[in-house]
Amino acid sequence: MVDVKLRGLVKRFGKTVALRGIDLDIRDGEFIVLLGPSGCGKTTTLRIIAGLEKPDEGRVLFGEKDVTYLPPKDRNVSMVFQSYAVWPHMKVRDNIAFPLKIRGVPQEEIDKRVKWAAELLQIDELLDRYPHQLSGGQRQRVAVARAIVIEPDVLLMDEPLSNLDALLRVKMRSELKKLQRRIGVTTIYVTHDQVEAMTMGDRIAVMNAGKIQQVGTPEEIYLKPANTFVAGFVGSPQMNFFDATVRLDGEKLLDAGEFTISLSDDLAAALKDYNNKTVIVGIRPEYMYPRELAPKNMVGPMIKGVIDFVEALGSDTIIHLKVGNKHLVIKLSGSHHYRIGEELVVVFSLDKLHIFDKNTGRAII
Amino acid sequence: MSTPGETPPIRYYLLRILFAGIVVLSCTWVLLPIIISILYAFSTPQDFYSPKMIIPLHYTLSNIQKLLALGAAKATMNSIIVAVMTVIFSFALGLPAGYAFARFAFKGKDSLKLLIIGLRMFPMLVIAVPLVTLYIRLGLNDTLLGVALAHTTMALPFVILITSSIFVSVPIELEEAGYVFGLDRKQTFLRITLPLALPGLTAAAIFTFIMSWNEVFMAAVLTLTNRTLPAFILTSAMAAPDIIKFAASFIMILPALIFVFIARKYLISMWGITVK
Amino acid sequence: MPSKKQGYSLVERYLPYLLIAPALGYLLFFIGYPLTQGVLLAFTDQNGHFTLQHVYYLLYSPSSNFWPALEDTLALAAVIIPIQIMLALGFSLMLSANFKGKDMALYILIIPLTISDVAGGLIWYSLLTANGFFNKLFMALGIINQPIQFFGYQFRPMEFIAIVLAEVWRATALVFVIIFAGLQMISKEYIEAAEVFGAGTWTKLRHIIFPMLKPSVQTALLIRTLFAFQVFGVVMVLAGRDIPVLAGEAYYEQTVLYHYGVAALYALIIAAISVVIGYIYIRMFKAQYLREVTM
Ligand SMILES: Nc1ncnc2c1ncn2[C@@H]1O[C@H](COP(=O)(O)OP(=O)(O)O)[C@@H](O)[C@H]1O
Numbered sequence: 059m060v061d062v063k064l065r066g067l068v069k070r071f072g073k074t075v076a077l078r079g080i081d082l083d084i085r086d087g088e089f090i091v092l093l094g095p096s097g098c099g100k101t102t103t104l105r106i107i108a109g110l111e112k113p114d115e116g117r118v119l120f121g122e123k124d125v126t127y128l129p130p131k132d133r134n135v136s137m138v139f140q141s142y143a144v145w146p147h148m149k150v151r152d153n154i155a156f157p158l159k160i161r162g163v164p165q166e167e168i169d170k171r172v173k174w175a176a177e178l179l180q181i182d183e184l185l186d187r188y189p190h191q192l193s194g195g196q197r198q199r200v201a202v203a204r205a206i207v208i209e210p211d212v213l214l215m216d217e218p219l220s221n222l223d224a225l226l227r228v229k230m231r232s233e234l235k236k237l238q239r240r241i242g243v244t245t246i247y248v249t250h251d252q253v254e255a256m257t258m259g260d261r262i263a264v265m266n267a268g269k270i271q272q273v274g275t276p277e278e279i280y281l282k283p284a285n286t287f288v289a290g291f292v293g294s295p296q297m298n299f300f301d302a303t304v305r306l307d308g309e310k311l312l313d314a315g316e317f318t319i320s321l322s323d324d325l326a327a328a329l330k331d332y333n334n335k336t337v338i339v340g341i342r343p344e345y346m347y348p349r350e351l352a353p354k355n356m357v358g359p360m361i362k363g364v365i366d367f368v369e370a371l372g373s374d375t376i377i378h379l380k381v382g383n384k385h386l387v388i389k390l391s392g393s394h395h396y397r398i399g400e401e402l403v404v405v406f407s408l409d410k411l412h413i414f415d416k417n418t419g420r421a422i423i
Numbered sequence: 424m425s426t427p428g429e430t431p432p433i434r435y436y437l438l439r440i441l442f443a444g445i446v447v448l449s450c451t452w453v454l455l456p457i458i459i460s461i462l463y464a465f466s467t468p469q470d471f472y473s474p475k476m477i478i479p480l481h482y483t484l485s486n487i488q489k490l491l492a493l494g495a496a497k498a499t500m501n502s503i504i505v506a507v508m509t510v511i512f513s514f515a516l517g518l519p520a521g522y523a524f525a526r527f528a529f530k531g532k533d534s535l536k537l538l539i540i541g542l543r544m545f546p547m548l549v550i551a552v553p554l555v556t557l558y559i560r561l562g563l564n565d566t567l568l569g570v571a572l573a574h575t576t577m578a579l580p581f582v583i584l585i586t587s588s589i590f591v592s593v594p595i596e597l598e599e600a601g602y603v604f605g606l607d608r609k610q611t612f613l614r615i616t617l618p619l620a621l622p623g624l625t626a627a628a629i630f631t632f633i634m635s636w637n638e639v640f641m642a643a644v645l646t647l648t649n650r651t652l653p654a655f656i657l658t659s660a661m662a663a664p665d666i667i668k669f670a671a672s673f674i675m676i677l678p679a680l681i682f683v684f685i686a687r688k689y690l691i692s693m694w695g696i697t698v699k
Numbered sequence: 700m701p702s703k704k705q706g707y708s709l710v711e712r713y714l715p716y717l718l719i720a721p722a723l724g725y726l727l728f729f730i731g732y733p734l735t736q737g738v739l740l741a742f743t744d745q746n747g748h749f750t751l752q753h754v755y756y757l758l759y760s761p762s763s764n765f766w767p768a769l770e771d772t773l774a775l776a777a778v779i780i781p782i783q784i785m786l787a788l789g790f791s792l793m794l795s796a797n798f799k800g801k802d803m804a805l806y807i808l809i810i811p812l813t814i815s816d817v818a819g820g821l822i823w824y825s826l827l828t829a830n831g832f833f834n835k836l837f838m839a840l841g842i843i844n845q846p847i848q849f850f851g852y853q854f855r856p857m858e859f860i861a862i863v864l865a866e867v868w869r870a871t872a873l874v875f876v877i878i879f880a881g882l883q884m885i886s887k888e889y890i891e892a893a894e895v896f897g898a899g900t901w902t903k904l905r906h907i908i909f910p911m912l913k914p915s916v917q918t919a920l921l922i923r924t925l926f927a928f929q930v931f932g933v934v935m936v937l938a939g940r941d942i943p944v945l946a947g948e949a950y951y952e953q954t955v956l957y958h959y960g961v962a963a964l965y966a967l968i969i970a971a972i973s974v975v976i977g978y979i980y981i982r983m984f985k986a987q988y989l990r991e992v993t994m
Pocket residue numbers: 071074075076094095096097098099100101102103
């Protein structure tokens with residue numbers, strides 16, 4: 059088991075630049091998730107770590123060892139492919155045993171380890187079947203068993219759950235996480251599904267357009283998004299964004315046109331360089347409340363608007379509010395009755411506010 | 424980016440050079456014989472018969488002209504006529520069948536398709552020998568039509584299978600959209616399916632043309648005076664001087680070289696499909 | 700089945716059969732009639748009486764070349780096919796790598812696909828004849844003093860080699876295309892998975908690629924074997940009857956000796972061999988995972 063360091067990885071495919079300088083430190087035994095929209099370079103990063111692809115620039119270190127140009131076979135890594143890549147011409151048993159055979163492990167030991175892995179993933183009944191006799195979920199388990207049977211230094215998983223149905227996906231999430239805890243292997247897990255990332259990762263690296271946007275624990279990513287991309291990508295429904303001008307000369311406030319938000323002294327201090335400039339303000343839908351439902355002791359800015367549309371999801375109610383030309387989304391837990399066209403006053407707490415630099419997208423607070 | 428740890432090892436470059444060498448060698452293996460035979464086809468006799476001239480330096484059209492005068496002009500014309508007739512016949516018969524296999528579910532479809540695949544494998548040249556007696560009776564012996572009919576037998580299973588797979592690749596939703604907007608089956612086929620399938624069909628037609636153009640056994644058995652080009656080469660040109668033979672091989676491969684270039688995209692998938 | 704459902708006109712119901720009937724009728728006539736006629740020719744005399752005289756001639760007459768033809772046809776197949784399979788595998792693996800000019804290389808390798816056996820024979824004749832490219836080249840390089848003779852009855856082994864070269868050159872493209880198509884169908888991830896789990900080049904070939912290519916190789920093998928029994932043009936061009944082959948003998952008996960019955964017998968034998976090979980193929984090779992691999 060090792061820690062993995064990525065240093066300035068750049069990868070081009072012809073004219074497209076898949077990676078534009080990836081730096082990442084992955085700790086020994088950690089479960090890290092690479093999260094990002096499709097096409098942002100997650101798979102490419104994973105393949106470079108595996109040795110299936112060579113970077114145009116930058117280095118990959120396993121511990122202190124530079125493995126950038128080592129072929130996969132000399133890295134002691136394992137991988138669960140998105141398509142599983144369970145070899146169709148081998149029985150399940152031979153699929154799982156294959157990595158051990160290559161390493162010249164004695165037959166007795168192979169049998170023991172295959173049995174161990176198969177039992178761990180509850181596929182010991184299926185060992186003598188061919189892959190085409192298995193369901194998608196079973197094939198996925200075989201792929202995982204094959205990946206852990208050799209005790210790799212690094213375990214790589216590329217959207218391993220994306221081909222499963224919704225129920226099985228939820229079940230496998232916790233199983234994979236438990237499995238990783240149990241064997242303690244450094245794991246790099248790629249997904250575009252933020253729920254998967256939030257529930258499974260010790261830390262999450264959010265990627266976009268070939269760059270890492272932010273690395274942190276799920277809480278950090280959710281509570282302190284480093285820029286508008288992370289803020290918008292993580293959380294559902296998406297964070298509300300609107301432009302506002304900072305006014306610090308008279309009354310200290312954010313002027314959004316349709317409404318204003320009075321600033322506390324702390325916030326005003328943080329924004330002192332932005333006087334009379336436009337910033338992007340963000341507030342998550344789940345932190346806005348209709349006045350009558352707000353927590354008792356909550357004080358904060360209020361915004362008045364007209365209900366445009368209501369999505370009743372049963373467990374949640376999502377209200378779309380029109381405030382002049384602006385559009386706000388509010389998420390309430392539980393079922394509530396609101397009518398379209400009704401007026402509504404929402405309230406939120408100032409400390410849930412996110413403010414981003416309009417030019418760079420970076421979080422100011 | 425130039426510290427030693429960051430550059431790939433020497434071995435990596437050696438392997439790449441070795442690999443490039445193998446690629447070049449493979450291409451040479453295919454191209455060299457074609458190039459040499461074409462150069463020789465246009466070589467003056469002096470250059471060809473001179474032991475010193477590995478590559479001829481003086482070129483002439485006289486080999487081709489002599490060959491054409493020997494009867495190759497007529498044979499070439501015959502070959503073109505036979506090949507065109509073969510394309511027309513085999514598509515007239517095969518295209519509807521291919522469409523039926525692609526678009527209908529009907530009883531016996533699988534067995535019929537298997538039968539066609541089997542016939543694709545059947546050594547069609549064997550029908551030429553007994554056909555002669557029939558052709559003599561029908562007055563088809565030594566006629567271009569007779570050869571074209573035999574070539575159609577050879578090409579038909581291929582045309583059925585290939586057109587069927589081409590039609591399958593046209594999304595059925597596009598046809599259904601045609602029906603919904605008021606076209607009947609025939610109009611839909613003519614206005615929607617056919618235009619979409621056209622590039623593939625063209626490639627298939629080219630391939631059929633080449634099949635007939637190249638066929639020698641049936642043509643040689645079924646004709647006496649109305650030889651197609653390969654039959655002519657086999658029976659008459661073999662007695663001619665060597666450079667005349669090279670001229671003959673040049674005329675034989677010319678359409679093939681042109682067509683492989685035009686239809687190159689389809690060649691691989693076509694074989695992939697028809698052999699399955 | 701023409702469905703019994705209401706609302707379909709008679710034509711609609713029988714449409715697929717109507718579309719297929721002409722082609723099928725044509726094929727059945729143009730194959731069925733000659734085969735029947737062939738049997739008649741092979742087993743009757745001028746008066747239409749049953750006879751085995753053609754069979755006796757074929758098998759025992761000193762002027763019949765049947766046994767040498769069978770032998771040489773098989774010998775050619777036995778030498779040519781393994782070389783072609785190996786070469787085609789090599790080309791396929793080569794082109795499964797990514798490199799600049801890969802498409803170009805691919806097009807070049809499939810050029811022979813459209814070249815006829817007659818032209819292929821002539822092309823190699825231009826390379827191998829006494830004044831041909833290789834003789835001149837090797838003499839210029841001082842490797843040989845005398846041209847190496849490839850053609851003429853007294854050089855039959857050399858003629859055999861010339862045929863092998865020409866056929867390997869021309870018809871490997873077909874084998875290549877089949878195997879390459881098969882290789883393309885193997886998902887790259889299967890091979891990468893092997894790499895990740897520690898397989899070197901040889902292990903990858905031996906345990907992943909070759910087993911998964913088996914169906915394609917078998918198909919190529921079948922098609923090449925069937926074609927091998929029809930070999931004709933290239934042999935006629937390079938060796939005439941010096942190296943007799945089955946199709947060549949059929950041609951000779953038919954057009955030179957006018958032994959229609961014997962020629963028909965040859966045709967039937969080639970047809971029978973093909974059918975038997977096809978049948979064996981279908982019975983023997985039905986890999987369990989075929990469905991999966993070709994998905
Ligand atoms: N082999 C390749 N050839 C060309 N472009 C590629 C290749 N692999 C990936 N790309 C491009 O690189 C970018 C990143 O791809 P990828 O790493 O697969 O994204 P992700 O896994 O995050 O969806 C995409 O724009 C993709 O089109």
